[in-house]
Amino acid sequence: MRNDLVAEIRTRALWIRRRSFQMVYEAQQGHPGGDFSAADILATLYFGVMRYDPANARDPGRDRFVMSKGHCTGAFYAVLAAAGYFPEADLKTYMKPQSLLNGHPNRNYLPGVETNTGPLGHGLPVATGIAIAGQIDNADFRTFVLTGDGELQEGSNWEAALTAGHRKLENLTLIIDRNRLQQGARTEDTASLDPLDDKWRAFGWHVEVVDGHDHQQLLDVLTTSPKGRGKPLCIVANTFKGKGVSFMHDNVAWHHGVPNKEQYEQAMRELV
Amino acid sequence: MSAAAPSKSGLFDCRDSFATTIEALAEADPRIVTVVSDSVGSSKLGGFRTKFPDRMVNVGIAEQTLVAVGAGLANGGKVPFVSAASCFITGRALEQVKADIAYSNVNVKLIGQSSGVAYGELGPTHHSIEDLAWLRLFNNMKLIVPADPWQTAEAIKAAAVYEGPVFVRVSRMAVPVLERPEGAVFEIGKAETLIQGTDATIIANGTMVHRAIAAAKALSAEGVAARVVNMATVNPLDEAAIAAAAETGAIVTVEEHSVRGGLGGAVAEMVSTTNPVPMRILGFPGFVPTGSAEWLFDHFGLNETGIAEAVRQTIARKK
Numbered sequence: 154m155r156n157d158l159v160a161e162i163r164t165r166a167l168w169i170r171r172r173s174f175q176m177v178y179e180a181q182q183g184h185p186g187g188d189f190s191a192a193d194i195l196a197t198l199y200f201g202v203m204r205y206d207p208a209n210a211r212d213p214g215r216d217r218f219v220m221s222k223g224h225c226t227g228a229f230y231a232v233l234a235a236a237g238y239f240p241e242a243d244l245k246t247y248m249k250p251q252s253l254l255n256g257h258p259n260r261n262y263l264p265g266v267e268t269n270t271g272p273l274g275h276g277l278p279v280a281t282g283i284a285i286a287g288q289i290d291n292a293d294f295r296t297f298v299l300t301g302d303g304e305l306q307e308g309s310n311w312e313a314a315l316t317a318g319h320r321k322l323e324n325l326t327l328i329i330d331r332n333r334l335q336q337g338a339r340t341e342d343t344a345s346l347d348p349l350d351d352k353w354r355a356f357g358w359h360v361e362v363v364d365g366h367d368h369q370q371l372l373d374v375l376t377t378s379p380k381g382r383g384k385p386l387c388i389v390a391n392t393f394k395g396k397g398v399s400f401m402h403d404n405v406a407w408h409h410g411v412p413n414k415e416q417y418e419q420a421m422r423e424l425v
Numbered sequence: 426m427s428a429a430a431p432s433k434s435g436l437f438d439c440r441d442s443f444a445t446t447i448e449a450l451a452e453a454d455p456r457i458v459t460v461v462s463d464s465v466g467s468s469k470l471g472g473f474r475t476k477f478p479d480r481m482v483n484v485g486i487a488e489q490t491l492v493a494v495g496a497g498l499a500n501g502g503k504v505p506f507v508s509a510a511s512c513f514i515t516g517r518a519l520e521q522v523k524a525d526i527a528y529s530n531v532n533v534k535l536i537g538q539s540s541g542v543a544y545g546e547l548g549p550t551h552h553s554i555e556d557l558a559w560l561r562l563f564n565n566m567k568l569i570v571p572a573d574p575w576q577t578a579e580a581i582k583a584a585a586v587y588e589g590p591v592f593v594r595v596s597r598m599a600v601p602v603l604e605r606p607e608g609a610v611f612e613i614g615k616a617e618t619l620i621q622g623t624d625a626t627i628i629a630n631g632t633m634v635h636r637a638i639a640a641a642k643a644l645s646a647e648g649v650a651a652r653v654v655n656m657a658t659v660n661p662l663d664e665a666a667i668a669a670a671a672e673t674g675a676i677v678t679v680e681e682h683s684v685r686g687g688l689g690g691a692v693a694e695m696v697s698t699t700n701p702v703p704m705r706i707l708g709f710p711g712f713v714p715t716g717s718a719e720w721l722f723d724h725f726g727l728n729e730t731g732i733a734e735a736v737r738q739t740i741a742r743k744k
């Protein structure tokens with residue numbers, strides 16, 4: 154059963170990569186490098202971990218997912234469509250005039266989006282507030298937030314890290330897409346983050362470091378009950394920007410690069 | 426009246442009215458929570474903390490997270506009243522107000538405390554005379570500037586039942602209770618005419634309303650009939666501004682805010698596109714010197730004498 158689940162997640166992650174790259178190719182805009190580093194995390198969350206009902210998207214008991222790295226809408230919209238929040242056909246409108254699929258996610262347009270993101274450093278503070286609401290009500294929903302690593306250079310994250318640690322928000326899980334690349338260069342050459350795991354421990358968080366492309370590892374760490382731990386959970390998911398396509402792998406040029414026809418076709422040949 | 430007792434001078438601190446009202450509302454509605462940034466005392470929420478310790482979230486001195494946590498609490502089904510010094514809850518967290526509250530269109534109430542130049546002596550870092558200009562840019566956010574303790578209480582009650590983002594600007598300056606007709610009600614977006622008049626209209630809000638009334642009374646003794654409109658809601662603006670332009674032909678606005686982008690700016694935008702008339706916008710020119718709020722009001726003509734003179738000059742410009 155577990156093997157079946159991992160196989161399904163793997164299939165979903167591959168589809169997210171292919172579909173999001175098609176979106177970027179058709180729109181000639183987007184952030185495919187980050188879409189690919191996050192694809193396995195998103196597939197694991199939506200098809201192996203979270204509790205949600207697209208037909209009742211604002212169900213108070215739902216698990217929440219906050220996409221803090223809101224520029225990676227290719228992968229995010231693809232997973233939302235795959236999860237059933239809206240028809241896959243709508244993905245064709247990505248970034249077109251009056252599309253509901255804006256370059257950054259909008260909760261008022263699109264079911265499944267919990268808060269509007271795009272500017273960096275917003276997701277964790279909002280997710281902290283959601284988790285506090287759950288804590289006050291002793292509710293059993295979990296709140297997950299996915300940030301980039303470069304995004305942690307925004308100070309607002311560390312304000313929230315203090316509050317979440319102080320309030321022992323065990324219902325809050327932060328996943329850091331640690332691909333070590335930001336828009337212009339490597340994170341460690343820009344404003345270095347290491348030792349990243351120790352930083353979170355110092356803020357009162359429980360930290361797990363995993364291979365962010367290993368579905369079994371992701372599934373194990375995300376499905377382990379956080380109850381009784383008394384700490385928020387930070388998962389440092391080591392990933393590669395452009396993971397899955399040879400010429401994009403760990404290549405900063407693909408932060409918001411767009412493919413030409415040959416690149417698109419080569420990527421599709423590799424993503425099988 | 427849910428406001429606290431007045432001081433010996435008969436004047437009120439509207440923060441007391443906020444505090445007693447939010448406590449009463451929280452008794453009836455378990456969804457109501459408060460969010461503060463080490464601002465329990467300055468928000469007068471000590472009583473709330475005692476009564477509802479589990480429903481106050483103190484994020485510490487961290488305004489960006491203060492505002493964002495408010496958005497998250499609303500997502501979790503709460504009705505959060507996020508309260509801190511107006512200069513910080515708006516300016517320091519402006520992008521959170523934009524993205525997390527206004528653009529996300531969530532059910533959060535931002536309470537800007539000690540607004541205007543209440544912290545006069547502390548200097549422009551602590552003055553909040555830009556807050557309305559910043560927030561006016563968010564078209565879906567209701568902006569309310571109550572003038573006295575009754576209106577503060579009513580504004581908080583209205584914010585609690587309105588579904589969507591609201592900013593209530595609360596002063597700590599001593600103000601009197603305004604005289605109102607029996608049965609007066611507060612409604613978001615509705616101005617109240619406190620004095621009738623035909624020669625000019627003074628449109629004021631917040632701490633300036635009772636000063637506008639004093640100016641109108643002084644003018645009345647000279648035979649000048651100045652109307653006084655309390656425009657507590659800056660967004661959406663009441664069409665009373667257009668009516669005043671048409672009926673009295675001269676408008677003076679008065680606010681404890683910069684002359685750029687506040688109440689006067691809002692009225693000017695509306696009137697200039699409908700029925701342009703001579704206007705004066707009274708407020709602060711920008712960064713102001715250090716001094717007590719009362720000193721600053723006098724220095725910049727935000728008092729009975731200054732308002733009355735502005736009305737005379739504006740009437741003189743009528744064609």
